[in-house]
Amino acid sequence: MTDLTRPCTVGVAMSGGVDSTVTAAILLEQGFSVHGFFMKLPLPGLDEQICKVQKAADRLNIPLHLVEMEEEFKKRIIAYFTDSYCQGRTPNPCVVCNREIKFGLLTEAMLAQGMDKAATGHYAGIHQVDDINGTALLRRGKDPTKDQSYFLCRLSSQQLQHTLFPLADYCKKDIFLQAQDFGFTQFGGDESQDVCFLVHQNLAAFLSEQGMKSMRGEIVTKDGRVLGSHQGSWKYTVGQRRGLGIPDATPWYVIGLDAKNNRVIIGKNDELFQRELLLSNMQWQLELPIPWQGKVQLRSRHQAAEAEVNPVENGNWRIRFQEPQRAVTPGQFAVLYQEDMVVGSGIIQS
Incomplete structure (x- = not known):
């Protein structure tokens, strides 16, 4: 049970970026007791990132907890990502990471450290349904260009009940202004990359590092005509136009992948x-x-x-x-x- 004689204690998932930094600052301003939490993931430049987050935490005068997540991230996210491409599917690792890691293992770590709530800098909101189950629903954020409810779609009502989204009713441009008001002048409008582990690396190179092998296969139309060849169907995704190397009066697009037979299926735009x-x-x-x-x-x-x-x-x-x-x-x-x-x-x- 929460001790009502002390301020509500909130753990903030911090990355060193403007969104999570301003999230922590807003919560402090609102009277919450705030702790920062940083996930140690198998990503390039980890030491530099830790230094960046520590500086933000020091500036905010809040404690920072480092949470080991390398092995679980490899097991739950990298493996899912690689296996999906092996099966001819295009995964969304951010959706799975939010459910399994950020609002799963990280939130569990926060609660174990005595936090009452977990908060992130996502642009989404929470709506409490008036029912006997206390159901919580995810809602879109105010800024339509930054709304991240899609990436949070697999969060359960129970996970949402432990969560705060302080940026729900902000637009991104306002967050940069807020950062300056809080004394943070290092944020220049940069956006984080959707797939964090692909920073400074393209998809094919990453998958090759994970053990996926190049293998010659056919590029075919829906009716089976062979128009070209490729070096692995896992290097393609539906809707892709570039990299097919098949000239024609109108462009060809990938319309399907046959991973079992290592075939890339192509068609015209209307297909x-x-x-x-x-x-x-x-x-x-x-x-x-x-x-x-x-x-x-x-x-x-x-x-x-x-x-x-x-x-x-x-x-x-x-x-x-x-x-x-x-x-x-x-x-x-x-x-x-x-x-x-x-x-x-x-x-x-x-």
């Missing part, structure tokens, strides 16, 4: 559009009438579109859009929104 797709591993955040109708977002920069969702065989779900959607990519997450609330999500199968 990238489809109205229906299949989801597995569906996670509903609350009970809703089925069939469900609302907006579905297929990737972080996709404009959520109107669709209907129905159950099918083997525990899967079918999404049918009102309008065909481009470059539906197996392995990515489909996120279901009711207005600005995340009400469900699943993994795109086909």
Whole structure:
């Protein structure tokens, strides 16, 4: 039980960037007792990053805890990332990392250190549902260009109940101004990279380091015509145009991957559009009438579109859009929104 005679103690996941630094500063200003937590991950420049975070914590006059996460990150995130490409799927490691690492193991470490809540610098919010279960739902952040609810879609209601998102109602430009007001002048508008472990390295080189081998295969059309060759289907993703090396009057795009036979399937732009797709591993955040109708977002920069969702065989779900959607990519997450609330999500199968 929280001791009401002391300030609420909040652990802030800190990276040394502007968002997490301002998050900690805002919470201090609001009267919380704040501790910084930094995850030690198998990333380039770790010592430099620790130094950067320590300087921010010292400036804020808060304690900083270093949490060992190297092995768990390799086991839960790097392995998932590599295995997905082996299977011809395009993963989203940030979604899985948020559920398993940041709001899983890191939050557990914070609570074990006596924190009452965990906070991050994500641009998203939390809506408390008025029901007997105390259900908490994720909602979009105020800034539509920075909203990160898509990446947080797999967080459970229980995880959200331990969480604070102080930047929910801020726009990014305001955070840089806030940083200056708090005395931090080193932030020049740089944005963090989506996939942290690909900093200074391209995808193919990283996967090669993880043991994936180049292997000659065919580039084919849907009707089986062989138009070229490649050195590994795992080097491609649906919607890709560059790197095919097949000249034509109109561009060719990757429209599918056959990992079993090491084939890259290509087509023209209109072949990238489809109205229906299949989801597995569906996670509903609350009970809703089925069939469900609302907006579905297929990737972080996709404009959520109107669709209907129905159950099918083997525990899967079918999404049918009102309008065909481009470059539906197996392995990515489909996120279901009711207005600005995340009400469900699943993994795109086909």
